[in-house]
Amino acid sequence: MQIYLPIAELSVNLFFLVGIGGAIGFLSGLFGVGGGFLLTPLLIFSGVPAPVAVASVTGQVVAASTSGALSYWRRGGIDLMLAAFLVLGGAVGSIVGVWIFSLLRSLGQLDLAISLGYLIFLGAIGSLMLYEAIRSIIRSRRGPQRPKMPGQHTWVHGLPLRMRFKKSQLYISVIPVIVIGFLIGIVGALLGIGGGFILVPALVYLLRIPGSVVVGTSLLHVLAVMAVTCVLHAVQSQSVDILLAFCLMVGSVAGAQFGASAGQYLRGDQLRALLALIVLGVAIRFGLSLFLTPADPFSMAAIGFGETV
Amino acid sequence: MALRGLLILMLVLAMAQTGHAQDLVFSTSNRTVWIHSNFTGETITLFGNIEPDLAGQAPQGHYDIVVVIRGPVGDRVVRRKARQFGIMLNADYALFGQLPSYYRVLSSRPLETILTREAIAEMGFTVEAQASAALETTTGNVPMFENELIRLMEKASLFGTAERGVSFLSPTFFTARAALPSNVSSGLFLAQAFVVRDGEVVARNAQQFIVQKTGFERFLGDASRNQPLLYGLACVLLALVTGWFGGVLFRR
Numbered sequence: 149m150q151i152y153l154p155i156a157e158l159s160v161n162l163f164f165l166v167g168i169g170g171a172i173g174f175l176s177g178l179f180g181v182g183g184g185f186l187l188t189p190l191l192i193f194s195g196v197p198a199p200v201a202v203a204s205v206t207g208q209v210v211a212a213s214t215s216g217a218l219s220y221w222r223r224g225g226i227d228l229m230l231a232a233f234l235v236l237g238g239a240v241g242s243i244v245g246v247w248i249f250s251l252l253r254s255l256g257q258l259d260l261a262i263s264l265g266y267l268i269f270l271g272a273i274g275s276l277m278l279y280e281a282i283r284s285i286i287r288s289r290r291g292p293q294r295p296k297m298p299g300q301h302t303w304v305h306g307l308p309l310r311m312r313f314k315k316s317q318l319y320i321s322v323i324p325v326i327v328i329g330f331l332i333g334i335v336g337a338l339l340g341i342g343g344g345f346i347l348v349p350a351l352v353y354l355l356r357i358p359g360s361v362v363v364g365t366s367l368l369h370v371l372a373v374m375a376v377t378c379v380l381h382a383v384q385s386q387s388v389d390i391l392l393a394f395c396l397m398v399g400s401v402a403g404a405q406f407g408a409s410a411g412q413y414l415r416g417d418q419l420r421a422l423l424a425l426i427v428l429g430v431a432i433r434f435g436l437s438l439f440l441t442p443a444d445p446f447s448m449a450a451i452g453f454g455e456t457v
Numbered sequence: 458m459a460l461r462g463l464l465i466l467m468l469v470l471a472m473a474q475t476g477h478a479q480d481l482v483f484s485t486s487n488r489t490v491w492i493h494s495n496f497t498g499e500t501i502t503l504f505g506n507i508e509p510d511l512a513g514q515a516p517q518g519h520y521d522i523v524v525v526i527r528g529p530v531g532d533r534v535v536r537r538k539a540r541q542f543g544i545m546l547n548a549d550y551a552l553f554g555q556l557p558s559y560y561r562v563l564s565s566r567p568l569e570t571i572l573t574r575e576a577i578a579e580m581g582f583t584v585e586a587q588a589s590a591a592l593e594t595t596t597g598n599v600p601m602f603e604n605e606l607i608r609l610m611e612k613a614s615l616f617g618t619a620e621r622g623v624s625f626l627s628p629t630f631f632t633a634r635a636a637l638p639s640n641v642s643s644g645l646f647l648a649q650a651f652v653v654r655d656g657e658v659v660a661r662n663a664q665q666f667i668v669q670k671t672g673f674e675r676f677l678g679d680a681s682r683n684q685p686l687l688y689g690l691a692c693v694l695l696a697l698v699t700g701w702f703g704g705v706l707f708r709r
Contacts, residue, residue: 149495150495150496150497150639151494151495152492152493152494152495152496152497152639152674154670154674154675154677154678154681155677155678155681157640157642158639158640159495159496159497159498159639207692207693207695207696208696210693210696210697210700211695211696211697211699211700211703213700214696214697214699214700214701214704215700215701215703215704216704218700218701218704219704256534256536256550257547259547260544260546260547264544375693375696375697378689378692378693378696379686379689379690379692379693380689381689382681382685382686382688382689382692383685383686383689386681386682386685388681388688388689388692390677390681390688390691390692390695391674391677393692393695393696394695394699397695397696397700398699401699401700401702401703401704401707402703402707404703405703405707437545438544438545439543439544439545440545441540441545442538442545445537445538445539445545446535446536446537446538446605446608446609447536447538447547447609448533448534448535448536448605448606448609448610448613449533449534449536450532450533450558451531451532451533451534451552
């Protein structure tokens with residue numbers, strides 16, 4: 149059944165949209181990530197114009213992280229204070245990101261920036277995650293050893309403006325918190341991803357946030373920043389397609405529930421290794437598009453609202 | 458009343474008499490093409506009849522028809538990717554201003570066989586003429602970008618040439634069909650028909666039709682342009698409600 153997307157101005161199969169929403173939702177439930185990093189490229193590869201795909205996925209990410217954040221909230225797994233500072237940085241970051249987005253779009257290098265961004269971020273995070281997961285799988289094969297707990301202080305903990313985060317039981321500077329939020333806000337707005345898969349390791353390894361609150365807090369951050377980004381995209385580039393976003397939301401909210409229950413049958417390190425492979429796969433796909441000569445070197449675009457060449 | 462109608466008709470006919478050597482009645486199957494939620498494109502049928510002029514001179518001999526359909530204009534950019542610093546970058550571009558977002562030229566026989574080269578150029582019938590008229594600036598090779606624009610527009614089913622797209626059902630009655638793809642722009646379309654005889658345009662007529670989003674699609678399209686802030690907030694609210702509802706629905 150075809151459905152006409154009024155902003156993208158093309159018709160797409162409804163079941164295809166709900167289907168990829170569901171598949172991505174399943175993965176996001178399984179791994180506890182938003183799934184924007186898979187959804188945006190999938191939409192672009194299936195013919196949705198890149199600006200519409202990036203802008204509309206922000207709506208889907210809000211929906212996906214809302215149900216996740218709610219369940220963590222009920223279990224008390226969110227550090228509101230920490231989230232507030234992250235969101236503060238993130239909101240500013242997303243304003244900067246949306247601004248860079250329209251700048252690149254008018255320079256005609258948006259595709260390049262998106263490809264490069266995916267290659268760099270996904271490649272780096274994917275490799276790190278894979279390395280870490282394989283190490284922990286090997287370690288668990290060797291038998292129980294005492295893992296190095298994230299308890300030691302790093303240079304990050306020596307910065308000024310320290311504050312007490314009760315839920316996380318930490319007394320750290322707010323500067324790195326805001327900076328991390330800011331950077332992920334930029335990346336998120338630019339690439340149409342929530343950034344949960346970058347934020348979680350950053351919070352764990354840089355700030356030593358305990359595992360009990362890290363996922364919930366990061367979900368809340370993703371929710372808030374993506375909500376801001378969605379509104380900004382709607383105002384700045386007018387390329388948010390509500391219908392597209394809604395079809396994806398419905399699929400992913402349902403898929404996430406099944407993913408979460410499937411996740412209980414897999415071990416944490418295996419899950420992380422799997423996620424790392426998927427992340428690396430997407431990074432390689434973008435890398436190839438950068439380095440291989442495309443079948444058709446020419447592309448055409450209608451000049452939309454507020455654009456210049 | 459009937460008398461008055463007849464009078465007006467006679468007046469109109471008298472005015473038409475001073476015009477062309479032949480008359481043309483021309484119309485489209487739909488005056489409005491509605492884009493609704495399951496719009497996957499639509500075929501529009503155009504038909505016309507070559508009429509006797511008012512001197513009573515009936516159409517005689519062989520006529521040819523050229524039908525041109527033009528969609529609302531907009532700016533388009535064509536970019537070329539090339540290897541720079543080892544990676545594929547958008548290297549040069551061409552900007553086409555006021556380019557019809559949809560263009561079809563249909564004729565009963567190939568254009569070159571019914572009109573002289575000069576006449577075709579003067580009327581700007583061909584897709585090539587549309588591209589070169591719209592070219593504003595380019596940083597690269599002009600003919601290359603014009604050809605690529607045509608190729609990409611044809612690939613998107615937005616440009617097209619049908620050399621035998623007009624068929625005669627009788628010596629004077631003709632019909633033509635043109636497909637509007639699902640990615641067609643909404644707006645005012647103009648269809649023009651030209652009657653050609655012995656290499657000369659002897660009559661012409663034009664007909665407008667509108668492609669318009671309807672219902673919810675139209676509401677969304679308008680809202681995203683006129684109330685972008687509210688539209689964005691509505692999208693976020695929708696996402697929050699969907700996420701919350703999903704969480705409640707599947708709560709175990």
